[in-house]
Amino acid sequence: SYAASGGLHGVGASVVNALSERLDVEVDRGGKTWAMSFHRGEPGRFADDGEPGPSAAFTPFEDRSELRVVGKAARGVTGTRIRYWADRQIFTKDAAFQLDELETRARQTAFLVPGLRIVVRDERGDETVETVYQYEGGISEFAEFLAADAPITDTWRLQGVGTFTETVPVLQATGAMVATEVERECTVDIAVRWGTGYETITRSFVNIIATPKGGTHQQGFEQEVLKVLRTQVEQNARRLKVGNDKLDKDDALAGMTAVLTVSLPEPQFEGQTKEVLGTPAVRQIVAQVVRKELGARFASTKRDDKNQTSLLLDKVVAEMKARLSARAHKETQRRKNALESSSLPAKLVDCRSSDVAESELFIVEGDSALGTAKLARNSEYQALLPIRGKILNVQKASISDMLSNAECASIIQVIGAGSGRSFELPQARYGKVILMSDADVDGAHIRTLLLTLFFRYMRPLIEDGRVFAAVPPLHRVIIRHPGSKPNETVYTYSEKELQALLTKLQKSGRTWHEPIQRYKGLGEMDADQLATTTMDRSGRMLRRVRLEDAENAGRVFELLMGNEVAPRREFIVDSSARLERERIDA
The missing domain is CATH 3.40.50.670 (Rossmann fold)
Known part of the structure; x- marks a missing residue:
């Protein structure tokens, strides 16, 4: 279980401890119950008289912190209990626990780990309110829970495993970190269904960590869903009457509800809060799984699968036709919008000629x-x-x-x-x-x-x-002429061209004015120079x-x-x- 797991910020326990007036930890392990307490982050002991609380007398450890044995645990039983009291010196008087957010997180985790039982118990009022979260169906139930519309397809599970290699620093026996190529395994599990509605709901996770802003796994999923559906529409173009029009991403994902989970060791995230997965290889692995599993659904000869895939193609094509019709209607109505009006921007310095070819x-x-x-x-x-x-x-x-x-x-x-x-x-x-x-x-x-x-x-x-x-040009070289003959001005367009010119002048015994002018911008040129080099048709160069x-x-x-x-x-x-x-x- 630890090969592909992770927390959210990496500072959870330390932050809770820092914001608590009192924090108690108890661990059942090895037949004993071990305990440790902290007062505003400092380890020590509370002299509890009855119900534990932050107001009990506290004695900090003078030498060093230590675990104490406070009881016995049954053989083979392990577990951790953490209890803390928020520090009212830090929080405002009206600060309170957000029960909705706690329940949402508990429900989400119970969906992602089938069979896990999570109990949320609220004892703040006169009456204790207890909610139990446990789902044997996993992310399939999660997708059904999130979907708000009537189904067109069942909830399909797309599952697969892929491997990739990446180079990471590995600690050697000598104590040195050496870049080593290691093979990683990525497990993909997706629950997806389409409904009669238009909203797209996607939840993506990496090692049970929510990635609300997506990442490479979600990109691979969405791109491959679009490719598979495009291929199927092209193969059924005559029945669906689509002509040469193509689906776009919004057409394919309309009415879709998907829960996407991937598990891999040491994922790369963008940012401390882990909202975006950045591991590049995951995109291709997810795409391969979607291509194989979703393709198998469309190739299936089972009656239910054939009916559902046919309804799905009808829906996405209807979305495409609605989009094209809306755009055509919009374009017929936008004859006089801001970009097509006769008034031109004040900063435009226009020309006099109305000959388009010359202007x-x-x-x-x-x-x-x-x-x-x-x-x-x-x-x-x-x-x-x-x-x-x-x-x-x-x-x-x-x-x-x-x-x-x-x-x-x-x-x-x-x-x-x-x-x-x-x-x-x-x-x-x-x-x-x-x-x-x-x-x-x-x-x-x-x-x-x-x-x-x-x-x-x-x-x-x-x-x-x-x-x-x-x-x-980049440079302006003024070549001296002997006597009363006027000096010659030569422009060069690269450092290489300048050096070639100077070498040629040296060989012929000619001199030039120093320093050679190096243009840093168009604003450094005067009007004659700009006209001669860049704007006058007789001498300019255009790419x-x-x-x-x-x-x-x-x-x-x-x-x-x-x-x-x-x-x-x-x-x-x-x-x-x-x-x-x-x-x-x-």
């Missing part, structure tokens, strides 16, 4: 660069839209969060072609969209955030080759953002900008060896 929108980082860009632009066909620093990471955010973000909403509004599935490329107001950010790490981050917005909500612009990244492989691009954006931290951390660690120190703009 260009520069999205500029910061107001300082905007001031220079206003003077450097050709106002006939170049428009400017400043953004304030780093916009919202839309890969993680919901659509409502994206639309309520001022910077994202301004960009969509200025381009004027809508967003998401309602995006209409012919409605775009500009032929080119050029992202103009500083040539440093922050500028690259801002460019990535902007590309994430375009990739997720305005992808046709990228597919049509209309999104570009400006390439401002076209291409979308050669949409699926691969989707994976990259999810890795770099998505919700899952573990794969991104692995990518950073694995790629660190390829990083050149000289490339860091320190």
